[in-house]
Structures are given as C-alpha cells and as structure tokens.
Amino acid sequence: MAGIEDVARLAGVSTATVSRALSGKDVVSEKARQKVEEAARELGYIASHSAYTLATGRNRNIGVVMPYVDRWFFSSALEAIESTLIEHGYDLTLYNMSGGAEQRKKIFTDFLLRKRVDAVITLAVHPDEEELAQLDKMKKPIIAIGGQVHGARSLSMNDHDAGKLATEHLLSLGHTRVANISGAVKTDREFNQADKRREGYLEAMHEAGLETRKNWLVEADYTAQGAYKVAKQMLGDPKNSPTAIFANSDEMGFGAMMAAKDLGLRVPEDISVIGIDNHDMAELFGLTTIDQNVRAQGAEAARLLISVLSDPTLDSHVNVEEDVEWPVSLLIRSSTARPAVGAR
Amino acid sequence: MAGIEDVARLAGVSTATVSRALSGKDVVSEKARQKVEEAARELGYIASHSAYTLATGRNRNIGVVMPYVDRWFFSSALEAIESTLIEHGYDLTLYNMSGGAEQRKKIFTDFLLRKRVDAVITLAVHPDEEELAQLDKMKKPIIAIGGQVHGARSLSMNDHDAGKLATEHLLSLGHTRVANISGAVKTDREFNQADKRREGYLEAMHEAGLETRKNWLVEADYTAQGAYKVAKQMLGDPKNSPTAIFANSDEMGFGAMMAAKDLGLRVPEDISVIGIDNHDMAELFGLTTIDQNVRAQGAEAARLLISVLSDPTLDSHVNVEEDVEWPVSLLIRSSTARPAVGAR
DNA sequence: CTGAAAGCGCTTACAG
DNA sequence: CTGAAAGCGCTTACAG
CATH class of the missing domain: 1.10.260.40 (lambda repressor-like DNA-binding domains)
Known part of the structure; x- marks a missing residue:
C-alpha cells in the first residue's frame, strides 16, 4: 500500500x-x-480516494436513487447510467428506496448528504422541497428522470402525449372500443405518470367523440401478471369487451396479450394491444409500442449531469429548473391492426 | 455544513x-x-465520510461487480444485495463490467483498489489469481455468487445437479426425446455454468440409456428471443423434433414456449418445457422450473460478507475458500406433462 | 518549475 | 470520563 x-x-x-x-x-x-x-x-x-476527497471536496461519485432496481425500466436505465459514468471516471452509488418513508429519509440525509456523492440522479423519485433544499445547500446538483421537479433539472418523456399517441394509433386503425390498463404503484405517487398517460388516452377518445366505458378503465401494478388478470376479466365480459387495449407499459401489454390468447382470441385479428416502453421482449411478443429508448435516456441524463458538474461557475446555480422533454416514437409491430369486420 | x-x-x-x-x-x-x-x-x-475513512481506514461501502445489470438474474440479485447492505448501514458501489477486458482491469485496479470499498461481491464474475492477490493484499474480502472461486468465499447453486434434476423431471414423466437449450454468452466464460447444466442433462439422459441427438443440443444467448429462434428450428424439424425441452434459463424457456405456440403446438400436450430460475414472469407463463430464489441468494451473500467484515480477527484470513452450495427446488407448473400417446 | 507547509475533518492512543 | 494532539494521505495557495 x-x-x-x-x-x-x-x-x-x-x-x-x-x-x-x-x-x-x-x-x-x-x-x-x-x-x-x-x-x-x-x-x-x-x-487514496478519501484523502483526495477530504483535500478537494470532490468525490467523483454520483448517487443514483430509484424505487426498484429489479424492474425492467429501472435496471435498463441503471445499466446505461453506470456505463456512462464509469466512462467518465465516476463511481456510482446505488440507493434503492424500496424501504418506505423512513428509509427514504435516511437515504436523503444520512447517506446522500454524508458528502459521499457529488450529485444525484433520481429515477421516478420526486424529491420534496426540503430534500431539494438540503441538496442545494450542500451544493449537490440533481437531475430527475421520469418527471419534472420544480426547481431542478429533469429529463423525461411526455406521458400525456404518449398516452394520446398510443390511443390515436388505435383509433386511426378504426377502433372505437378502446380500453386502457393504467398503472398504480408506489412509483406513481411520485409523478402521477399513470394519470398522465390515462389523461392522454381520455383526451384522444374525447376528441374522437368516443365513449369510454367504466370497465375499460382498469388498473394493474405494471406487471404482466397483474395486467393478465384485469385483461382477462375485461375481455371475457360479453357485453363490454373492447377491440383494442392500450396498456401503460409493455409488460402489462404482454399480460394483456397472453390473456387474450388464453381466451382463444387472436391478436391482432380479434384484439389489438399497444404498450409503452419498447421492452426487451416486446419484439418477441410482436407488441406495437411507444419506444422511449430507456438506455439512451439514462445515458443522456448521466451525460447532462457530468457536464453540469464540470461547469466551473456551478456554485451560483446548482439546481435550476431545466426540463428536457425526451422524444419517443411509435413502433408498429404485429399486435395492432384494423378491427375485424362486424366486431363491435 | x-x-x-x-x-x-x-x-x-x-x-x-x-x-x-x-x-x-x-x-x-x-x-x-x-x-x-x-x-x-x-x-x-x-x-464527513472521507474524514472518517481517512482516519479509520474503513469505508462502510461494498463494491458489487457484475457483467450486466439489465438482465433479470442480475437486477434481482442486486435489489436484494442493496436492501441488505443499506439495512446494515453500508453503501453499495456498482461496477458493471460490460465494457470488456480493458474496463475490467480498470475496475479491479483503479476503482476497487482506490480504497473506496471494504469488500467486494462478484456476480458471475471470476476474479483471476492476480486480481484475487491484489484484493488480498489490500485486505478486501470477496464473495462470489454464481460459481466457485479458488481461494475465496462463494455462494452458488449446483449447476450440474440442477441440469440433471430438470432433465430427470422430464424423464420421470415418460419423455425420451428431450432437448436442451444451453446458454453461450460472456458470463459463461467465467464459470462454464452453461456447460455444467448441460453436463447434468447429458448425465441424466445417459443414465436413462437415452440417446441425445445432435440437433437436440442447441445454444442461445440466454434471451427469450434467442431461444425462440433455435426452438422453432428444432420443433419444426419433421424427423427430429423432441417432445420436451430443458432450457438453461426461464427466459429461454419462455422463448421455447412461444415458438411452440406459434407452430400450433400445445404446451404441455405436444411439448413440455422446463427452465431454471423462477423468473418473475414464470408463473404467468405457467413454466415449470428449478427455483433458485435469486433474491434470497443475493441477500444471503450480503449478510455473509457483512459478518466476515465484522470479524475482528479478519486480517489473518481475509480470503479463504469456503463454498456454500445454495439449495434449489423443483417448481412444477403447467408447462410439463406426460408426452401425448403416440408421440415419438 | 518546485518545495515546505497548512489544511481538509475526522478518530484514537496517550495522559491525566 | 475527558482533552490536547498526532495522524490518516492527499491537494494547493504561497513563496521562491
């Protein structure tokens, strides 16, 4: 040594x-x-890294905070963030907030502020005003992925528009009976992402002059399994079954497709399904989706943060609101098509 | 401040x-x-954390090294490791080795050894002798998940036995035409996990006096998509198609099931499929599998490491070989059954 | 271009 | 039980 x-x-x-x-x-x-x-x-x-840090105040380490790491969106983004950071000589310290409010508080104060990190990336986590003020006081810039944060930089897709676009794709094919499987989990309380996607759906339906029946508006937990259950109920309903489903995530889209198939319905002949994400398995399922290019999104956030950190005049504007809208695109595969003649 | x-x-x-x-x-x-x-x-x-570290030599930080973070096995294990560590007041620094040999070297020397971490957990990464010697010199204990490491602690399932058990399950149902979709990716060069699972399969077939045709021994990249392709080829072969498939991972099992269905074959009536993992979506697919309880495995490894670190006499035996075999269990769902009468 | 020395913010033997 | 002080291993104004 x-x-x-x-x-x-x-x-x-x-x-x-x-x-x-x-x-x-x-x-x-x-x-x-x-x-x-x-x-x-x-x-x-x-x-010695600690001596370097003590002498300079710099850590060359970024804290990444997320509510899950074992879900596709999060692990994919994390992969990209980590690769980008290491390329630039930064370490990544991971904070998983699965432990609830108490753990969250501990992370934001004890851990993050223990002067271990130079900056923070949050994924689908909305720092509250107090947390933001703390970070600001410690001169730690923060960038949020997955939703806008008042007073901080963020990078996120437009959930409302994505929901609308997905729905309009179905409408343009001639569907009129379109259901939406929304999400409802912890993540959502942070940014109401699920609500926004649904609002986009509702707006598209409304603008087309279409009704939205109550049992077309269902919720699941963002998993394939959860969506399978609700989709099966919905599709089995003899009076109200839709001809198309917009699922708030690809994983829920998979569940909906499997439910349809298990009922003997063909996709897309009998039922169209569209998701959001472009999940790794979406191509295999043939799922039409809104591609949000998660890995590129994570890499871009990391890059943004690094460029913020290397700004020598940073001290005067550690955290300013700057919202970057991440572009998405409609990716059409084989799970969506015109409704069968006579369906309705 | x-x-x-x-x-x-x-x-x-x-x-x-x-x-x-x-x-x-x-x-x-x-x-x-x-x-x-x-x-x-x-x-x-x-x-101040750096002052604490400088004064004491302790970091309260664990380095976790893995070849991917965006694959199910790795992100699930990571989730559990992170939760366990944070519970015990440890931070987790993530090192993703997707960047090849050069990056690997950089991680093991520049990063890990920069005295930033107190210990290391590797997932499906086999530190070589030199790396191990370095770590030992710095008094950093290491625990490996996913394969045994000469001269270090490890926690891993018995891949050979798992492959054999999966195959025997199929044989016990009466199958004689059993194929194996093995894995072949970077990870494997580290521990030959894929080879071991296949050896277990071959041993089971051999002991049952059954032949193993060349085109029943295929490989894919551990993804559903990769397995879909090879399974489709295999199942479409009019002369050689098997009645059962043992896939080295659940994701490959999903691919095999989808290939079968797309060919109009029923699972399990026409074709049985078994995987290894108990992936989050395995229940939805109804996939019979060898459950390796990844999350518990990660948590246990983290716990082991923490207990090693808190041993005051640690210095005399920082890295000793101690292999813990992680138990697995056969989890039977609806993708396996007796072969149809007349099949063969 | 280079060195002596202060300083970063803690912990911990040592002495009392 | 408590304090003065050395020490952890760097970086960086300051002076030359």
Whole structure:
C-alpha cells in the first residue's frame, strides 16, 4: 500500500510534485513527470480516494436513487447510467428506496448528504422541497428522470402525449372500443405518470367523440401478471369487451396479450394491444409500442449531469429548473391492426 | 455544513468527546452525550465520510461487480444485495463490467483498489489469481455468487445437479426425446455454468440409456428471443423434433414456449418445457422450473460478507475458500406433462 | 518549475 | 470520563 510519500522518495521529488504530475492539472517538467510516473508504476501506487476527497471536496461519485432496481425500466436505465459514468471516471452509488418513508429519509440525509456523492440522479423519485433544499445547500446538483421537479433539472418523456399517441394509433386503425390498463404503484405517487398517460388516452377518445366505458378503465401494478388478470376479466365480459387495449407499459401489454390468447382470441385479428416502453421482449411478443429508448435516456441524463458538474461557475446555480422533454416514437409491430369486420 | 468543531463548541466539549458520543463506541458521561446529541441535531451535523475513512481506514461501502445489470438474474440479485447492505448501514458501489477486458482491469485496479470499498461481491464474475492477490493484499474480502472461486468465499447453486434434476423431471414423466437449450454468452466464460447444466442433462439422459441427438443440443444467448429462434428450428424439424425441452434459463424457456405456440403446438400436450430460475414472469407463463430464489441468494451473500467484515480477527484470513452450495427446488407448473400417446 | 507547509475533518492512543 | 494532539494521505495557495 504505497503512499504518495513513497513515490516522492523513489522519484526524488516532493509529494507536491508527485501530486501535480499524476493529476496532470499543473505544470511539471517533463523530466519530473517521467520520474514520477515510473516510480508510481513501480510501486503500484493508487491514490487514496478519501484523502483526495477530504483535500478537494470532490468525490467523483454520483448517487443514483430509484424505487426498484429489479424492474425492467429501472435496471435498463441503471445499466446505461453506470456505463456512462464509469466512462467518465465516476463511481456510482446505488440507493434503492424500496424501504418506505423512513428509509427514504435516511437515504436523503444520512447517506446522500454524508458528502459521499457529488450529485444525484433520481429515477421516478420526486424529491420534496426540503430534500431539494438540503441538496442545494450542500451544493449537490440533481437531475430527475421520469418527471419534472420544480426547481431542478429533469429529463423525461411526455406521458400525456404518449398516452394520446398510443390511443390515436388505435383509433386511426378504426377502433372505437378502446380500453386502457393504467398503472398504480408506489412509483406513481411520485409523478402521477399513470394519470398522465390515462389523461392522454381520455383526451384522444374525447376528441374522437368516443365513449369510454367504466370497465375499460382498469388498473394493474405494471406487471404482466397483474395486467393478465384485469385483461382477462375485461375481455371475457360479453357485453363490454373492447377491440383494442392500450396498456401503460409493455409488460402489462404482454399480460394483456397472453390473456387474450388464453381466451382463444387472436391478436391482432380479434384484439389489438399497444404498450409503452419498447421492452426487451416486446419484439418477441410482436407488441406495437411507444419506444422511449430507456438506455439512451439514462445515458443522456448521466451525460447532462457530468457536464453540469464540470461547469466551473456551478456554485451560483446548482439546481435550476431545466426540463428536457425526451422524444419517443411509435413502433408498429404485429399486435395492432384494423378491427375485424362486424366486431363491435 | 457544520463540522465536528462546531458541534464541540456548541456542546461545550472537545471534538474527541463529540466523536465518542456520536459513535457510541466509547465511554462518555450521560450528560456529555446529551449535550452533544442536542448540539448535533441543532446544527444538522453529518460527519464527513472521507474524514472518517481517512482516519479509520474503513469505508462502510461494498463494491458489487457484475457483467450486466439489465438482465433479470442480475437486477434481482442486486435489489436484494442493496436492501441488505443499506439495512446494515453500508453503501453499495456498482461496477458493471460490460465494457470488456480493458474496463475490467480498470475496475479491479483503479476503482476497487482506490480504497473506496471494504469488500467486494462478484456476480458471475471470476476474479483471476492476480486480481484475487491484489484484493488480498489490500485486505478486501470477496464473495462470489454464481460459481466457485479458488481461494475465496462463494455462494452458488449446483449447476450440474440442477441440469440433471430438470432433465430427470422430464424423464420421470415418460419423455425420451428431450432437448436442451444451453446458454453461450460472456458470463459463461467465467464459470462454464452453461456447460455444467448441460453436463447434468447429458448425465441424466445417459443414465436413462437415452440417446441425445445432435440437433437436440442447441445454444442461445440466454434471451427469450434467442431461444425462440433455435426452438422453432428444432420443433419444426419433421424427423427430429423432441417432445420436451430443458432450457438453461426461464427466459429461454419462455422463448421455447412461444415458438411452440406459434407452430400450433400445445404446451404441455405436444411439448413440455422446463427452465431454471423462477423468473418473475414464470408463473404467468405457467413454466415449470428449478427455483433458485435469486433474491434470497443475493441477500444471503450480503449478510455473509457483512459478518466476515465484522470479524475482528479478519486480517489473518481475509480470503479463504469456503463454498456454500445454495439449495434449489423443483417448481412444477403447467408447462410439463406426460408426452401425448403416440408421440415419438 | 518546485518545495515546505497548512489544511481538509475526522478518530484514537496517550495522559491525566 | 475527558482533552490536547498526532495522524490518516492527499491537494494547493504561497513563496521562491
């Protein structure tokens, strides 16, 4: 465990010169640099991170906060965030908020603020005003994915428009009996994402002059299994069954497709299904969807944050509201088509 | 950003007493403790982590290294590891090795060894001798999930036995034409997990005196999509089609089931399918599987590591080989059944 | 271009 | 039980 002293001694220079040579941020003679580099290599020197942090106040570490890590959206975004950060020499400390309010508080105060991270990325987590004020006081910039945060940077898709677009795709095919499987989980309380997607659906239906029956408006927990159950009920109803389903996520779309098939209904001949996400298995299912390119979204958020961190004038505007709308696109596969003649 | 000095001043004691009172590890008079706690609360004092680390050499941070984070096995294990660690007051720094050999080296030296972590958990990553020696020199214990590591602690299922058990389940139902979809990805080069599962399959077939045709031994990339393609080829073969498929993972099992259905084959009447994992969607698919309880496995590994770290005599045996075999169980659902009469 | 030295904010033997 | 002080291992103004 060679320290900077050892390197200095071996190279025949002071520790100051070692530090300068190795960081590359200051002027050092070529000769000194070479001696230092050789000595460092020979000793297998690796700078102590805590000493660096204590001396500079910088961590080169980003905290990432999310409500789940074992769900597709979150793990996909995390993968991209991590790759981007490591590329730029940053570490990533993961905080999973599955533990409820108490744990959340602990994370925001004890952990995040223990001066361990330089900045924070939240996924589908809405920091409240107090949390934001704390972060601001500590000069930690934050960027939110999955919804806008008053007073902070964010990157997110337009959920309302996505819901509307998905619905309009079905309407344009000639469907009039369109149902919506919305989401209803913890995540949602943070940003009302589910509500917004449904609002988009309702707006599209309304603008087309179509009715929306009560039993076309159902909810599930964003899982395939949850959606399977509600879809089966809905599709089995002899009087009210829809000819198309807009599911708030692809996983719920999978569940709806499986429910249809288990009832002997053909997709898309008897029932059309559209989701949101472009999940890894969506192609296999042939699911038409709104592609939100989650990995690119995560990478972009990480990049944004890094560029914010490297702004030397950052102190004056650590957290300012700046909302980037992430573009999505309609990806048509084989789960949607014109309704069968006579259906209705 | 109140420091320990501020607290000391407000409480009217020395910084040494503040440190003792707050850590709770040393004797402090009740009166002093109260004054300190109040002062700390009033100032919103949070100890600097880097100063703590620099002074003590401890990080309270665990590095977790894995080849993917956006695949089910890894994200599920990660979820459990993170929850367990945070419960015990540890942070988790994530290292995703998707970047190839160069990045791997960087992670093991630059990052892990930068004295940022107290210990390491690897998932389906086999540290080589040099990496292990480095870690050992730095007194960082390591625990591997997903395969045994010579000279280190590990926790993993018995892949050979799992492959055999899955196959025997099919044989016990009367199948004689059993195929295996094995895996072949980066992960595998680390531990030959796929080979071991296949060996178990081959052993079961051999012991039952059954032949294993060449086109029953196929490979895919552990994804549903990859397995779909190979399963479709196999099932469509008029002369060689099997009556049962053992897939090395549930996701590949899903792909096989979908391929069968798309060919008009019924599961399990025409074709039985068994996987390994008990993936979140396995119940929905009705897939019979070998449940390896990934989340519990991750939590157990984290717990083991924490107990290793809290052993005061640790220095003498930082990394010793200690292999824990993680138990698995056969979980029978509706994708496996006796072969149809006349099939063959 | 380089070095001596202060300082980052804690912990912990040591002495009392 | 408590405090003064050294020490953890870096970085960086300051002076030369």
